[in-house]
Amino acid sequence: MADTDDAPASASKQDPTAAGHGVADAKGDSVSGRAVTINKPAAEVYAYFRDFANLPSFMENVVSINVKDDRTSHWVVKAPAGRTVEWDAIVTEDQKDRLIAWTSADGADVPNSGRIEFADAGARGTVVTATILYDPPAGIVGKIVAKMFQREPAIQARRDLRRFKQLLETGEIATPAKNAQEFEEMGL
Amino acid sequence: MKALAWHGKHDVRIDNVPDPGIVNPRDCVIKVTSTAICGSDLHLYDGYIPTMKAGDVLGHEFMGEVVEVGAKSTLKKGQRVVVPFTIACGSCYHCGKHQYSACDNGLPADNQDIAQTLYGQPMSGLFGYSHMTGGYAGGQAEYVRVPFSDIGPIVIPDGVEDDKVLFLSDILPTGWQAAEYAEIEPGDTVAVWGCGPVGLFAVQSAFLMGAERVIAIDHFPRRLELAAKFGAETLNFEETAVYDALMTMTGGIGPDAVIDAVGLEAHGLFVDNIIDQIKASTFLGTDRTHAIRQAILACRKGGRVSMPAVYGGFVDKFPLGAFMEKGLTLKTGQTHVQHYLPGLLNAIMEGKIDTEFLISHRMPLTDAPKGYKMFHDQQNDVTKIVLKPGMSATAAA
Numbered sequence: 001m002a003d004t005d006d007a008p009a010s011a012s013k014q015d016p017t018a019a020g021h022g023v024a025d026a027k028g029d030s031v032s033g034r035a036v037t038i039n040k041p042a043a044e045v046y047a048y049f050r051d052f053a054n055l056p057s058f059m060e061n062v063v064s065i066n067v068k069d070d071r072t073s074h075w076v077v078k079a080p081a082g083r084t085v086e087w088d089a090i091v092t093e094d095q096k097d098r099l100i101a102w103t104s105a106d107g108a109d110v111p112n113s114g115r116i117e118f119a120d121a122g123a124r125g126t127v128v129t130a131t132i133l134y135d136p137p138a139g140i141v142g143k144i145v146a147k148m149f150q151r152e153p154a155i156q157a158r159r160d161l162r163r164f165k166q167l168l169e170t171g172e173i174a175t176p177a178k179n180a181q182e183f184e185e186m187g188l
Numbered sequence: 189m190k191a192l193a194w195h196g197k198h199d200v201r202i203d204n205v206p207d208p209g210i211v212n213p214r215d216c217v218i219k220v221t222s223t224a225i226c227g228s229d230l231h232l233y234d235g236y237i238p239t240m241k242a243g244d245v246l247g248h249e250f251m252g253e254v255v256e257v258g259a260k261s262t263l264k265k266g267q268r269v270v271v272p273f274t275i276a277c278g279s280c281y282h283c284g285k286h287q288y289s290a291c292d293n294g295l296p297a298d299n300q301d302i303a304q305t306l307y308g309q310p311m312s313g314l315f316g317y318s319h320m321t322g323g324y325a326g327g328q329a330e331y332v333r334v335p336f337s338d339i340g341p342i343v344i345p346d347g348v349e350d351d352k353v354l355f356l357s358d359i360l361p362t363g364w365q366a367a368e369y370a371e372i373e374p375g376d377t378v379a380v381w382g383c384g385p386v387g388l389f390a391v392q393s394a395f396l397m398g399a400e401r402v403i404a405i406d407h408f409p410r411r412l413e414l415a416a417k418f419g420a421e422t423l424n425f426e427e428t429a430v431y432d433a434l435m436t437m438t439g440g441i442g443p444d445a446v447i448d449a450v451g452l453e454a455h456g457l458f459v460d461n462i463i464d465q466i467k468a469s470t471f472l473g474t475d476r477t478h479a480i481r482q483a484i485l486a487c488r489k490g491g492r493v494s495m496p497a498v499y500g501g502f503v504d505k506f507p508l509g510a511f512m513e514k515g516l517t518l519k520t521g522q523t524h525v526q527h528y529l530p531g532l533l534n535a536i537m538e539g540k541i542d543t544e545f546l547i548s549h550r551m552p553l554t555d556a557p558k559g560y561k562m563f564h565d566q567q568n569d570v571t572k573i574v575l576k577p578g579m580s581a582t583a584a585a
Contacts, residue, residue: 039281124281155301162297170277170336171260172212174296174313176323178333179209188297 008035008129034154036161039125040168042118046097048168049116049128052089058163058173060188061156077110085109111135128164130157163188190577191245191329192556197235198564200557205245208325208333213260216337218269222350223250223327225556225563225573226358227384228498232317233560239302239319248273248315249357250327251350254337262338269341271334272525273358275313275324278339288312289522294336295322311522328556330577342529345537351544352536354574355385360536360543361528363389363449366496367397369519370445374398379434379443379486380420381479383411385546385572386496387449391420392541394447403437405430408568414545434486442488448495450479484511495520546572553577 038045048054052073056062063076063084071091079085087108093101093115103113114132121127166173177183193203208217226249231237251270254263263269276283276291283291294313295303302320303310313335316326325332334341344353363386370378378394380387383406394402395418404415405423412422423433434443480495484507487493493516511518535541548571551559559573 037281039279039284159297159301162300165280166277166293166297169279170214170293171279172214174275174277174293174322174335175211176296176299176313176319176325177211178206178325180211181209182206183211 034157034161035127035129036165037121037124037127038165038168042097042120042126045126045128045168046100046118049118049164050094050100058167058188059160060163072105087112128161130161132157189330190553191325192247192553192575193242194232194240194244194246195242198233198561200233200246200560202554202556203243203245205243205325205329208331210256210258211333212335213258214336214338215256215258216254216261216263216334216341217256217331218250218252218271218334218341219255219331220250220252220327220329220553220577221268222252222354223247223329223553223575223577224354224357224359225249225328225559225575227386228317229560230564231498233564237318237320241319241323244316244318244323245325245329246316247326247328248317249354249359250315250332251344251354251357252327252332254341255331257337260338263341263343268344268346269337270344270353270356270529271315271327271332271341272356272361272529273315273317274340274522274525275315275322275335276340276526277336278526283339283526286524286527288524288526290524299323314522328553328575330553340526342533344533348537351547351550351574353533353543355389355543355546356525356529356532356536358523358525359385360389360532360541361525362386362496362523363391364393364528364532365523366390366447366449366494367393367399369492369494369496370394370447371492371517371519372397372399372445375400376444377401377403377438378445378447379403379405379483380415380447380449381405381483382449382497383408383415383422384449384567387411387447388414388418388546389541390447390449390496391415391418395419396535396540403434403443410568411571414571417545418542430482431486438488442486442491444488445492445494446483446487448480448483448493448497450497481505481507484514484516487514487516489514491516493518496523547574549573550576550579552579 052065053067055065061078063078066074068074073089075089076084076086088105089102090105091102093099097118099117101115104111112134117129119127163173173188175183177186189207190202191205192200194200229246232240232246254265254267254269257263274289275294276288277293280292289312291312295310299319299322300310313322313324315324367390372378372394376399378399380390380402383404391402391404402420403423404420405425406412407424407426412424416422423430484493536543553575556575563570563573
């Protein structure tokens with residue numbers, strides 16, 4: 001993180017992929033950080049996110065999340081060429097209405113960790129800041145996965161956060177689809 | 189169903205496309221009874237607006253009858269509604285401030301990238317106006333899916349004809365907002381560049397807001413006649429040096445407020461405009477902008493500049509020095525249509541605002557390609573074309 005100003009790490013010109021960024025037990029060095037303001041109270045925003053089973057409703061790449069217990073969930077995520085990658089995620093930090101952090105358990109196809117902060121923004125609602133790190137594996141599959149996770153995580157995170165905001169603020173996710181059939185073809 | 193689809197510069201066609209349906213809970217689907225061709229549709233027709241795809245259905249001024257409703261729509265089947273051209277959610281911070289065209293959520297997440305890159309933040313969605321504004325199918329069609337139908341469309345009382353209220357969708361609130369942004373004080377002189385529909389509604393609105401004099405500027409005699417009908421003094425820029433005329437007419441002061449209702453396709457053989465055309469054709473600059481320059485130069489010191497006209501990209505030779513030195517204020521933006529609908533519907537019902545005067549042509553939807561060509565080629569006589577999907581082709585002939 002730059003020491004000379006107050007800018008967020010994700011805006012750094014020097015080393016935008018520096019690992020860490022406040023993520024405890026950071027796994028991976030491909031970071032995407034992004035903030036969005038959601039016009040809802042922090043308690044509501046936190047509660048929706050804290051139920052990981054909700055995440056596939058706005059995260060385009062996430063096929064399913066099976067919540068095993070309060071700390072552990074199993075993620076199935078789209079990968080190129082019709083593949084999926086999977087991992088168990090363990091909640092490492094959890095402060096009600098303020099913070100959720102997780103890291104993948106050993107044996108993850110793509111080791112990763114994330115940290116979502118929720119800050120009360122008064123009349124404007126809640127500022128949600130997401131920091132997500134991926135550590136793509138070596139090998140051919142790794143290269144494909146790396147391509148997916150390294151090149152586009154910032155775009156993916158940004159779009160997912162917009163969908164999260166839309167869902168909470170409007171109760172639905174905006175789509176140009178003309179009818180249900182076209183929506184099926186387009187996806188989120 | 190049949191719909192007017194864009195296929196390229198000066199190439200629009202009636203296509204058969206899949207019928208729309210309910211996708212999200214707040215949606216409704218309307219059967220279009222009237223839809224107009226907007227001056228800004230000509231920007232698409234002329235190929236000035238990026239991110240268009242062949243087959244895109246155009247049209248953002250439309251109204252009709254509700255035929256399907258989603259679980260959370262507040263509308264009922266059979267109601268007649270006018271639909272705002274801006275797609276806004278009604279629940280975000282900006283909608284809360286009635287800045288509907290700045291809605292955070294009207295644009296699909298993936299479509300927000302372009303506007304975010306070009307403008308810094310994404311704006312609301314728009315019907316039938318490129319993928320940068322959402323890729324939503326427009327209203328020059330037999331049916332349209334309308335998102336956020338619980339907060340956007342306004343229900344029209346029985347017995348009020350389409351032609352009286354159709355322009356609530358865009359050009360009337362746009363002209364009204366333009367006059368409001370001019371912050372008119374009683375006794376003011378207001379100059380309006382462009383006597384297209386928006387300019388003509390701005391003329392009417394300016395008088396309603398207390399302007400003592402409105403000076404309307406155009407080069408189409410028919411349009412100047414319409415402005416004069418509403419009490420404006422007129423200037424034909426092909427015959428008159430506009431700046432000199434304005435200065436003399438205002439005793440050397442300049443108009444208190446100026447309104448640019450022309451936009452990115454300013455006509456006229458001015459030196460800077462010709463340079464702009466060369467630059468536009470060589471991709472050195474995208475917007476042709478004589479009107480706004482002249483408006484800034486003519487505006488009185490400390491005056492207000494209102495710019496409802498559509499600009500998309502970058503301009504150069506913007507008179508920033510004159511703007512700063514004279515201490516002008518500029519207000520602009522896409523129209524916050526939803527904010528103005530109830531008040532303007534009342535104004536129409538009470539006869540304070542005349543809307544039907546504008547319509548020069550009515551034709552069936554299937555004649556839309558002909559309508560685009562007419563509107564494009566004959567701007568003196570064609571002030572507004574309204575397409576009626578229910579009108580049979582033979583009846584219009």
